Amino acid sequence: MLRPELNNYLYDQQLEHEGTMGWGSLLWVVNQLLPHLIGIVGQINVSSAACVHEFSRLFWRLCRTFGKIFTNTKVKPQFQEILRLSEESVDATDGNDVLTKGTVPIYVIGVLTCYNQEEDRKLLVAFLEDVMMSLSLSHAPLDSLKMAFMELGANPAYHELLLTVLWYGVVHTSALVRCTAARMFELLVKGVSESLIAQRVAPALIALSDDPEISVRISTIPAFGTIMETVTQKELLERVKMQLASFLEDPQYQDQHSLHIEIIRTFGRVGPNAEPRFRDEFVLPHLHKLALGNNGQTAEAKRMDIAMQLFEAYSALSCCFISEDVLVNHFLPGLRCLRVDMEQFSSEYEDILSSMIKECEQKVENRNSQEPQGSMSIAASLVSEDTKTKFLSKVGQLTTSGAMLANVFQRKK
Template sequence: MDYHTSTDMGLAALSSKTLLHFHRLSPAFQQALLSFCRMCSDSRLGAEVSRIADSEESVMLMLGRCLPHIVPNVLLAKREELIPLILCTACLHPEPKERDKLLHILFNLIKRPDDEQRQMILTGCVAFARHVGPTRVEAELLPQCWEQINHKYPERRLLVAESCGALAPYLPKEIRSSLVLSMLQQMLAEDKADMVREAVVKSLSIIMGYIDDPDKYSQGFELMLLSLGDPSERVVSAVHQVFIPAFAAWTTELGTLQTALIPSLLARIEKLLMQGEHVLDEYKLHVFLSALQSLIPPLFAVVLQNAPFTSRAKLTGDISAIEVTRFPRPASPLQDVATIIGSREMLSALLLLYDYQLEHEGTTGWDSLLWVVNQLLPQLIEIVGRINVTSSSCVHEFSRFFWRLCRTFGKIFTNTKVKPQFQEILRLSEENVDTSDGNDILTKATVPIYATGVLTCYNQDEDRKLLVGFLEDVMTTLSLSHAPLDSLKASFVELGANPVYHELLLTVLWYGVVHTSALVRCTAARMFELVLRGMSEALVDRRAAPALITLCSGPEFSVRISTIPAFGTIMETVTQKELLERVKMQLASFLEDPQYQDQHSLHMEIIRTFGRVGPNAEPRFRDECIPESDFYRMNSNALIHGAARCFGSFPSLTSCAVISEEVMVNHFLPGLRCLRADMEQLSPEHEVILSSMIKDPIHTITTSEMIYAKTKFLSKMGQLTTSGAMLANVFQRKK
């Protein structure tokens, strides 16, 4: 640019008012004088600077022109400072195309926005939505979300998922239940980032809170099941914390919580149990049952809100009636019954009337509660009876469900409505358990679920006495009727996982220890093994070990044999020297007493027990106890009656890295020789493996290379163990 051009443009920018100050100068002189003020109004920025906006509209136009040039030159860490300017301009700018550009800038302001930056953008979007109304939100903000639904950065997709929820209250209702719902459904099914799907679930929950189209119920139900089956724990957690409570609130409004939602889940559970008689899909069962469990608080709220006394509830401001432990801890505020009802004051008033109604006036005319008593509970109890009692995970799941149901509905309800229905089918008598007719209810999962899910809900003396009495009756009845003990074992395993119940279980077992029937004493002996693991050494020493020794003092071989696994568990879990010495003496007495010489079942039980506990037992105690057990003679005698079982014992015992050379040479190798001698008769084709196992340790031990010997020994034993199933068949054929 030359000198004169610059001067002319500079003077043109001055107003005539400014030139009045030079009235004594000629115009030519004025221009020449002002040419020394260098200005750049010829550039884009110079043009913006030279014309100051003098109205609201001109300000918006100026910001619309300038912001696209400002944003790229601001540090990423500071770009959120531009959000107010961008939103204000986009809100007030008169031209739709420019508004679209500005909102595009907003959603692309930061390449990978962090939590705080996303929250700032969302706050701005909500402010924009409140100001412009539903029509412009649909036309201007939603397209920005749609454009980034498949963005390569998960942070940007996360912004989209969160925006759908944040904008839901400000969208036209038709768009909420169509376009936005479809967007979120697509992201839930396709997005690979856990954090995005988690945000999708939360936004879907908000949509469910505002949706008013009953035809969308089926779609919402399928979305619930889809998200519950998500592989990410954080997604599933969000479903229970937010989605299910929101969906339940909508179904309550529709009147379908009890008529559609809960029955649909129960139907799926029943279908699953029918299809999985042999191989149950435990994961799907968990999905359905966990959803059902999350519906307990809204179900109880429905019962309260539709009770005969609801209209009489008065707010007094007194909430002391609600005990801290009255309800199970909610997974989120949305699962808090007080939140669902509206306030703790209202809940307190309703609970007082609820307990009084149950105790004094009954359930006449109370349709919502009658549905729980007459339809839900019987169906659940029937389902429980069809669960495989040996599936510890299923037993645990249903136990926790009934525990939450009983705690939520209260003690009076549990005592008067739940317990009687279980007791009606669990009639405890010898004739009631007849395993030949297929109606052996005491052998089903009903027993452990009632014991651990219902009878443990409350912990007063009368509650504990009822639990003790029930377990004693079950133990007696099953024992005397020669029924399978799986239901009793499941009860002990579930209760034994909580140290709070160890004393109680030992009380039940002592009842069995002193029972007049050897069958009951034998059952008690076997139950000890299930509760000793995890029990304090002091309790084992003070109560469990003396009870086991008492059982060993009786005349019945079957009872004594039944104590061996429990003694083995003590060997495996206890470190107290005096207690271990007593166990060693007891086991030694079994083998030293001549009356046990031909008791092959006892020998086999000791072999199995040593094979199980050997790797974990205290090394010195193990090395002392194995020689005293005369291990190789036991194997030789017992092999004829159950040789296949011996193969599992040798690898377990020899895998202990600290077994001494003396024990290996003097006890395990003689045992192997006995096995080889019997194999020559029972299974000649496997005698070669045993010969090789014996030969390698002998050669290396004589050269003091014990470590190498053990390695080779275990390798050979692995070959033999691999053939265990085939060997078992061989032994069965040649008995």
């Protein structure tokens, strides 16, 4: 009986010099099984995370079982033929549709990470760079790339590799690719170490925040917000805070509607988990200013957009503990400004805001004569359960579909 090492050697020699000729079962795997599996993968929606995960495991085990030579000569070429990362696919107006499916994350996790030599890592980097460029230039959804990043980002061994890929995007000549790089940084912030954020992520984002294209600068906001939500280093937090303050206070951004939408959306997302001082001294005062400014917005569609984002942000922040001083000076005035907008667009939401404001004011007036209630949230100590339920249920309805928003914000007759 041949030793296992000799068997493996003969197997590799067969694949290198004779391929699958005369080997019926292996020929079936290459010509029947692989194309069929890859065809199925090309139909998987990226949102089906369980399917993507299980098929990634299947391909990883298949590649490990049949070996590196088989993977390089039989599996990778078939994926590469399907993915067709070429100049032609980049120039296509609708992009390469298969790039938006489960093929990308399954190929990355199930095939390209099976072996971890330098040549394998270089191929992985090159593939991710090509996908980022192709999706960006063809204006295609980024979900497939995001899933690949999230899967790889769960393993610290790939953090440097992913940062290398993103730096390729940071210095790319196309603003579309730079926008994608800025948004992809948000996915890494929660997984990488604070030292990497300070040394690699923050400098890249700050460079992008000074980009000639305003769209690139706006794309950095979610990542900056996630840093404020997750990092504890005071120096780094101060740098990020200064950058966000620049977006909010620099006169050049005064009429940048898209920037204000992104800022408000980010504040609503990260505010509840951010450091309380940052929330009280930065987030809520600036939301108040944005709400006040929106009252004077003459473009109805823009005013509606900002009001909607403010409504969602205030609904998220209403569940935080807010000091009485900040409540009186910023939270309540912001709600009052938002109510002015709702008077124009939706009596239903105006009523909810009016109820919240009234009960907050009553609680504040009566607080001096009441026993201390401890560190209770606004939702618990300032707003009745009935009002809170109606308020949050409306937010849930709003986020279910974009079509519903249009119906909600019809001008009152």
